[in-house]
Amino acid sequence: MTKSSKKKATIYDLSVLSGSSPSTVSAVLNGTWQKRRIKESTAALIRDLAETHQYTANRQARGLRSSRSGLIGLLLPVHDNRYFSSMAQTFEAHVRSKGQCPIVVSASRDPEEERKTAETLISYSIDELFICGATDPDGVHEVCETVGLKHINIDLPGTKVPSVISDNYEGGRMLTEAIIRHFPADQPLRPDELYLFGGRDDHASRERIRGFRAVKRELLGDDPDGCIQPTGYAPNNARLAFEAFYEKHGKLPRGLFVNSSINFEGLLRFMAGHPHENFADLVVGCYDYDPFASFLPFPVIMIRQDVEGMITKAFEVIEEGRPQPRIHLISPELVQPRTALTGPLDALRDID
Amino acid sequence: MTKSSKKKATIYDLSVLSGSSPSTVSAVLNGTWQKRRIKESTAALIRDLAETHQYTANRQARGLRSSRSGLIGLLLPVHDNRYFSSMAQTFEAHVRSKGQCPIVVSASRDPEEERKTAETLISYSIDELFICGATDPDGVHEVCETVGLKHINIDLPGTKVPSVISDNYEGGRMLTEAIIRHFPADQPLRPDELYLFGGRDDHASRERIRGFRAVKRELLGDDPDGCIQPTGYAPNNARLAFEAFYEKHGKLPRGLFVNSSINFEGLLRFMAGHPHENFADLVVGCYDYDPFASFLPFPVIMIRQDVEGMITKAFEVIEEGRPQPRIHLISPELVQPRTALTGPLDALRDID
DNA sequence: AGTCTTTGCACCATCGATTGTGCAAACAAG
DNA sequence: CTTGTTTGCACAATCGATGGTGCAAAGACT
The missing domain is CATH 3.40.50.2300 (Response regulator)
Incomplete structure (x- = not known):
């Protein structure tokens, strides 16, 4: 069993192996190496080592330093219902496509729990928060605001930040x-x-x-x-x-x-x-x-309700700098009896 | 607007305010203060300050130091279906009751994505991973094993660690x-x-x-x-x-x-x-x-399927030290036509 | 050969919390 | 009053990655 087992490799390990400094290793592996004028050959060597030792960055360390975590939160009332679970499914796809990690949590429509849950997410330094179907969106807003966390309301509107809801x-x-x-x-x-x-x-x-x-x-x-x-x-x-x-x-x-x-x-x-x-x-x-x-x-x-439309719109709006707290209406769709619509799952391939 | 706005208070802030050292503040706020023989009055003062300044620990910093994050992961095939969404709902309740934070992610039944997703979760130093309905549980096991992450299979069994599945x-x-x-x-x-x-x-x-x-x-x-x-x-x-x-x-x-x-x-x-x-x-x-x-x-x-039973059993089994990779069968229940069962949502109160 | 510029990288402080260790003050024992 | 013990806490290293700064070596130019 090679040494690579049991504990994760760090930039220090790679630094020793490559003969470069930790900062060089860091720069190579996070993409800022051109800016730091690292030789292509040095970079290649380090990338190689990283590969063979299965290096992946410790997100907590990175997050601590950069005060960003790569986590994007979704606060739901509950998971166990097709509306909210399709919200989670769609949200996750969007977040992953941005190269970030979704963290979906429910708060039972309880204002107190909504705030507590937001605080918990904040303690992990999440980068953005999508507040979906919250009973007290403005309460959650308060806790986001005090730490400067970008956030947006979905499904139920608040008055402090933009909201994307069904018409x-x-x-x-x-x-x-x-x-x-x-x-x-x-x-x-x-x-x-x-x-x-x-x-x-x-x-x-x-x-x-x-x-x-x-x-x-x-x-x-x-x-x-x-x-x-x-x-x-x-x-x-x-x-x-x-x-x-x-x-x-x-x-x-x-x-x-x-x-x-x-x-x-x-x-x-x-x-x-x-x-x-x-x-x-x-x-x-x-x-x-x-x-x-x-x-x-x-x-x-x-x-x-147009879940895909709402999530897409919400991502658009949240990217804008300090947007107005206006309400964006997304048109829902009337579905006649005995209709089997496709959903987010249909976007996935099924391996057989 | 008080100074408390805009940036989160740290133990250093509280240390200055209280006249104690950062380590004392830390000990008081994480519960180890008795072991460190901190005076009750000192502790009280610090707790007070923490309260008024809305202190919450930075989980990334804590996690970096202690190499534990407080996150417990659940890897699902998909969100958008009542079986898996009730899994998520139930899992979340259990995790929260242990004072930890659930992180639920889906991997579309794709072995490659399952491993990648596990890697991502690992990079956040999650403390445990529940692998539910994975197409390749043993593949995920490999990546957990190399970093010593506790994990368990649910719904679909693997051969390397215990599995809790329906009969x-x-x-x-x-x-x-x-x-x-x-x-x-x-x-x-x-x-x-x-x-x-x-x-x-x-x-x-x-x-x-x-x-x-x-x-x-x-x-x-x-x-x-x-x-x-x-x-x-x-x-x-x-x-x-x-x-x-x-x-x-x-x-x-x-x-x-x-x-x-x-x-x-x-x-x-x-x-x-x-x-x-x-x-x-x-x-x-x-x-x-x-x-x-x-x-x-x-x-x-x-x-x-007895989701509550499976999750409960899984938590029991994962607490045991190095348990055998045996399969635990949980009996499912036959439901006659026209039956409306209660689910995890019924455990929540509805505020009106 | 001497000066200037560019290249390529190392050094080090930093993020916020944890924890092993050290040590003065208070107190007890002789 | 001296020595030993307990109390109460401060100090400093550490976790892993980031990014500002500094500086030697190589190359360009006069």
């Missing part, structure tokens, strides 16, 4: 209209038959609700307050709301605008508890896309 | 049996009507196939080779396989064992292309659980 108003309108139009003309939906469940008092929910109500008024002529049921994002709270409605009316509303796929899981839980109902007349619109949900036994119209 | 044989048996038994006695499934699609030549697929074939032979008396269609994991390859079958036979097999939820997406894509088929007689078993898939218009029996 939730337009999406809410599209989805609501699609639900209404899905009913045949001879059995049109009444205003009190179209409910919105899920979400809470955040920007996205408010905008979707605004779109929902506007379209209801335009197309159905009325928009009763009681049809808005912001139950939060927990599946079980959504389930309880459906239970309560069902208890009271003996059925679900014919038209359902579900605020997210997580809330939609609450609807599934409700349905699992009512195995003999067939929900024949039901039309569901869900603000999020999940391929399996699209093929459920009742019509499910979905909104797919 | 895929038993799971394959359960799922196959459940599919067969789902057909009424008067219209029993014939051996050539039960196909397995998806997966490839990895340990998990082989074991599932072994279970599948064993049960077919036991219950149906035969087990034709042609019924095994390992199409890889890409949704589109699975779709093409379904397409081809349909082309040839004018219908799908009545019984379908789909090797993963990603492959199942291939089935959806196929179905989207055949909108007028109703697939009335179809029974699908899927080796993975997705709540939405469970409620599709045909019976879908699923296997939920």
Whole structure:
């Protein structure tokens, strides 16, 4: 077993082996060697040694010195849902293509935890932070600001730095209209038959609700307050709301605008508890896309947010110097029932 | 704006402010101060200063000195799927509860990328690496081994270090049996009507196939080779396989064992292309659980792998000194159609 | 041959925290 | 009052890479 085993080679090891100084080795291996007028032959020798000894730079040492780490952070509410996991997948691809290392962490929609998590990432000297779906983006902003960390909001906007979010108003309108139009003309939906469940008092929910109500008024002529049921994002709270409605009316509303796929899981839980109902007349619109949900036994119209578009835009905006804290809207897409869209995974090849 | 803004406080700053030496400050703030016989009053003073100046240790500096980073890595094939995203979610909770920081990265099932990614993580001096679903776990092992990094395999086993995986044989048996038994006695499934699609030549697929074939032979008396269609994991390859079958036979097999939820997406894509088929007689078993898939218009029996159990076991095993490279089997769970299980998200509270 | 310029590289401080060691002051024992 | 012990902390080396500065040797020029 060669000496190369067991401990990583450092520039000092290579310096001894090559007969050059550590700084020369460093310069050669980090690309600044031309600027330092190192001979090509010296560089070649060192590169060779680095190769055979499998040298890779210690990022902590480099980061300590340069106060940059090569890490780019993504702060998510949760991992376990197709919207956010595709966010992670897309984010990772972008970061890796820039030659940096993604670090994706979730903070459970808890403002306190969001700040704590950001602090932790900061303690690793991350270079940039993408704040996605944060409950308190401006709180996270504070902690970034005090250390001069570049950051940007995604999915839910803040007021201090730029935000890249879905056009939730337009999406809410599209989805609501699609639900209404899905009913045949001879059995049109009444205003009190179209409910919105899920979400809470955040920007996205408010905008979707605004779109929902506007379209209801335009197309159905009325928009009763009681049809808005912001139950939060927990599946079980959504389930309880459906239970309560069902208890009271003996059925679900014919038209359902579900605020997210997580809330939609609450609807599934409700349905699992009512195995003999067939929900024949039901039309569901869900603000999020999940391929399996699209093929459920009742019509499910979905909104797919343009994750790729949002991430791309966010990277563009964050590169600008000190950009204005404006909101960039990215148009989402309406997805008809029984549609299997491709996603970030399709970009990967499958080795067989 | 107080001086605390703009740049982070270091132990040197606090050392000046408190009149103590940097080493004293360090000892107080990292908990080793009792061992160093620092007076309680000195410690209190320093803790106070640290608090008001929002001191947090620079992890890169600490890591450089101690050659530990506080980072624990999880290497995934992909993020964007409920199985792996729940893996990430669960992993993260465990790591955070140990006071460390999770770093989750995906490597697209590509052996080369798996090794490269591990190298990158190593360059950040991660403390442990969990290798999940790797195509070449032993390749990753090599790179970990040379630097003495603790690691463990999950989901797909290697031969060099312990592995914690699903009991895929038993799971394959359960799922196959459940599919067969789902057909009424008067219209029993014939051996050539039960196909397995998806997966490839990895340990998990082989074991599932072994279970599948064993049960077919036991219950149906035969087990034709042609019924095994390992199409890889890409949704589109699975779709093409379904397409081809349909082309040839004018219908799908009545019984379908789909090797993963990603492959199942291939089935959806196929179905989207055949909108007028109703697939009335179809029974699908899927080796993975997705709540939405469970409620599709045909019976879908699923296997939920015990992610929480696997992660917990993996943490136990990795704590043992130099454990044997044995395989730990974790039993998966059979999930009947129309079942909405709770997941890692339910452990989070929802603030309203 | 003497001066000036360029080439090629070595030296050393530095980033922030950790940790082994040394040592004065306070206290105890004789 | 002297010697020995404990308390409480400061000092300084160290982790690995970076980058400013300095300087000898080689080449150019007069």
